[in-house]
Amino acid sequence: MPKSLLELTPVQTAACCPPLQREPLTVELAERVAPLLKALAEPVRLRLMSLIASSTDGEVCVCVLSGAFQLSQPTISHHLKVLHDVGLLERSKRGVWVYYKARTAALADVAALIGGTKDA
Amino acid sequence: MPKSLLELTPVQTAACCPPLQREPLTVELAERVAPLLKALAEPVRLRLMSLIASSTDGEVCVCVLSGAFQLSQPTISHHLKVLHDVGLLERSKRGVWVYYKARTAALADVAALIGGTKDA
């Protein structure tokens, strides 16, 4: 896994404004970013991501997450897998329990690309 | 259409960090943001959005956009409609031509919600 999920070039990261508004996205970059957005583009996954990212411990047990939604356990597990597969969540198993942690850097990367702050 | 697409509350907009990392997203907010992310979560639409947002004129004619992809005209029209329907694009017809303009504020809203800059 790369240090930065999106592997933005110096020009891109140092840019005054979000790459998306700076110059047309390349096909490759668009295809690399889209899966991250797609993973977030679902209400349940957005809330899962938020629940984990806003937790004081930084980590949240799946057992807690399962109880926070009126969805079956396999469904929650599926959504967590989607977020994990694109690199938005880290997974650590301790004993019988599994904990997920948010990769806030990845979130920041996505945000910086699509919007961020503009001006010089 | 609301002034701000996401209608973030003062607490949310003035927050030190992205709402998503600050406190668990409410069901309503998650369901309001997800469609915007879904609209962006497609390589072609991401590139369309970028092409329009990065254009010097601020506006781009559909005739230009159609030529920039190896896709049928209806398909491009469909993608533009998706972006327009969620409020990411503005549409203006002049003569026979149709021009689309990026709602950068909407992009910034989404970015601020999911990532933005953290720290205190």
Place this chain on the structure above:
DNA sequence: CTCCTGTATCGATGAACATCAATGTCGCGT
């Protein structure tokens, strides 16, 4: 070793989606 419990995987099903060809609609020129 054998249950019980937490989590992941599998298989199926119905809904949503990307794409295209065909058709419709609206302006402009002739």
Place this chain on the structure above:
DNA sequence: ACGCGACATTGATGTTCATCGATACAGGAG
């Protein structure tokens, strides 16, 4: 008026996806 060109809408098709029940795979307790 007529026809052409730009764009949108419709209908159809194959694919992707969210969800669930059933099942598999751990690891701890007894």
